[in-house]
Amino acid sequence: MSTHGTEAPRPIRIALLGCGTVGGEVVRLLTEQAGELAARVGAPLELAGIAVRRPDKHPELPPQLLTPDPAKLIESDADVVVELIGGIEPVRDWLLAALHKGKSVVTANKALLAECSGELSEAADSSGADLYFEAAVAGAIPLLRPLRESLAGDRITRVMGIVNGTTNYILSAMDSTGAGYAETLDEASRLGYAEADPTADVDGYDAASKAAILASLAFHSRVTVADVHREGIAGVSSSDILAAQKIGRVVKLLAICERVTAEEGAESVSARVHPVMIPRAHQLAGVGGAFNAVYVEADAAGELMFYGQGAGGAPTASAVLGDLVTVARNRVLAGRGPRESAHAALPIRPMGQTPTRYHISLDVADRAGVLAQVAQVFAVHDVSIAAVRQRDRLSTASLVIVTHSAPDSALQSTVDEISRLDVVREVVSVMRVEGEDS
Template identity: 55%
Template sequence: MTPGVLPIRVAVLGAGTVGAEVANQLLTRAADLEARVGAPLVLAGIAVRDLQAPRHPALPKELLTTDAESLVLGAHIVVELIGGVERARELVLMALESGADVVTGNKALLATHGAELFSAAERVGAQLNYEAAVGGAIPIIRPLRDSLAGDDVKRILGIVNGTTNFILDRMDEHDDTFEEALAEASRRGYAEADPTGDVSGADAAQKAALLAGLAFHTHVPLESVSVEGIERITPDQIRAGRETGHVVKLLAICERVTAADGTVGVSARVHPALLPRRHPLASVRGANNAVFVEAEFAGSLMFYGAGAGGPETSSAVLGDLVSAARRHVIGGPGLAAPPSSGLPVLDPGLVTSQYQISLTVRDEPGVLARLAGIVAERGVSIETAQQTRAGVGGTATLVIGTHRAPEAALAAVVTALGDALEVAAVAGVLRIEGE
């Protein structure tokens, strides 16, 4: 033990994949972590629901407890890894109000109650760190909060869900259907027993709310993030994208934008999109994550790595833990949330987008001209048009790429095209990003 320095008591809440790994590293790397902090980190205990449940790595039975409240109130730093929202909120508030710092990887908790928790931390000078909440092992929270604090972030494009990236990658590389790719993701352990939170985009939306709030210094309520999942992506859409030099990715997009009516604000959204294959994010394969940041002065930055996994995510948790522990050694209040910029979160209909619309149309002269008129009547212009293949029964597949236009106008175009006599079906609609 470092002479004259008191031990820092650490409570770990949860002993799942990440929690067990964090606890194990606190025990097995104690000397190394003490050297980095300047004081010993003592694992005070691990709160669990079931004392007898098997755990990997194995943990000393005497450190396990079901009394989370007593453990929290006796700690200097609380590591919350139980997941969920309400129970986690109760314990994190208890920790912060007692003056303890908190490290969490709970994106759902922060996306839902972040403003309340940061306010509680600021009142008592405690610190709330959450690097593991977005991107697993990828360091993105600290770069946005600290390294780019003097810059102006313009835009963030993120592949922040490994399950959906694996599925879309399989559909692109192996021509799998969505169902086939999801089954393979489940077989390899990338998909949960209930994958709804991943494939619906809900998981990515929570992360988008956190990234947007941090990058643009404004509160972004989770319900203001527009969300579309990948459940309806078809092999035909994947192939049509491939033919135009694009790849389909589920993106979390956070940007400072000027809407068509002149309003300056923040947009946060999650949806599948077509990326040019030359874009750095297009090369992100399998279950990996990546975040692409565009800043005014730093330019383009990319953060890439494993988005999940016990050892990988524990790296982010332990980084936060060492940071919080060093503050206990040095002294001083915790990092407060930055002042609000006051930027509004814009209605998704005001944001400009670019669409690729795949249509099954009558294979006859004049169809494109008539459809172009329908598009123009709604204030949108066509950038590209390509007949990709002849269909059955005198039909053809027509892929239209639009210029950028307000989202509301583009949605009206899709509806009008679907009602047109020349159109047998709207086969798919994807936004184009990263051009």
């Protein structure tokens, strides 16, 4: 279908499900930039309807477009469904129905994608519809399209990033003020950087959903949120922050997705979210406040970094609009975007078998032979020590150890056994480390 004919092109009709902060921005941009967007798409973009829970609460929106019933819009003649409601049910059923009907879907729903992207992709494939979700990970940062398309000819080995702004804000604040976790969380809530119920952020659920989406795309495999090892930041103490500072590092909550190659050559995927000490010179260390940044390593491309705003109405709307222009263009040109690429189907590597490195800071008895005893525990568990620092008698944390890479379960067992040694008065801080130079 060409748009260069003499007849005016048919508008692309859009059903918008949900109209909160992001949806409001999407409507604003669709309206304000209507001419520009029509030129870029090759046809006007037209709102077919907007589903909101309480139409009477939206005097700013055209009343004839409003409906409290999303299912009605799925049944309508809309070409594209933009979903900004969130959560799994009943959204899952609506989007499956839309895709089966051949409507393309643009969604920012990370929880849904991290649980059912396979099912959604199959529905899209069955009818030839598009499924795009750039806004689901790292807000405005163009990250998924590069992973899905720009790096499609390369072999990605690692995706590691700061993908949750709330936890990054809290950890940055703890690092600069020295305050504890609970106090800093309170302050963040007061300032609006944390939700009233911050569980999804601080316990790492949000980041884990994003890790599942990133790992699926990077490794051409289906990875769901259940496959992601998850630890939040509630256990990060000011002792941890201080211990990190003492070795020139900073604590960040990272989503880490890796292609792990076993000795016999078999590949698997490790996806995890947990606090990590990274060197202060690392580019991710400088990412402060509510910003997001993601590192990607690929065989041919080498190291790449993507940086930008990870949340907020306008930035998220930018990502939604980008997807909307793409799927609308595909309609006009009778084309299709890339389908799900899950052909590699790599197995998930359990956290216990994932190679990690630990930092361990101990308060130990002030007598000879302590290091020998501690080192013996590492040796028994086949964990190799990279660096040891012993402090003088006046210091409280008197033994700091950073290990080489070992299976996470061996490191956990080592820490357990060390904590039970008579000579160890207190385990001051235990945290995984990433990045060289420690």
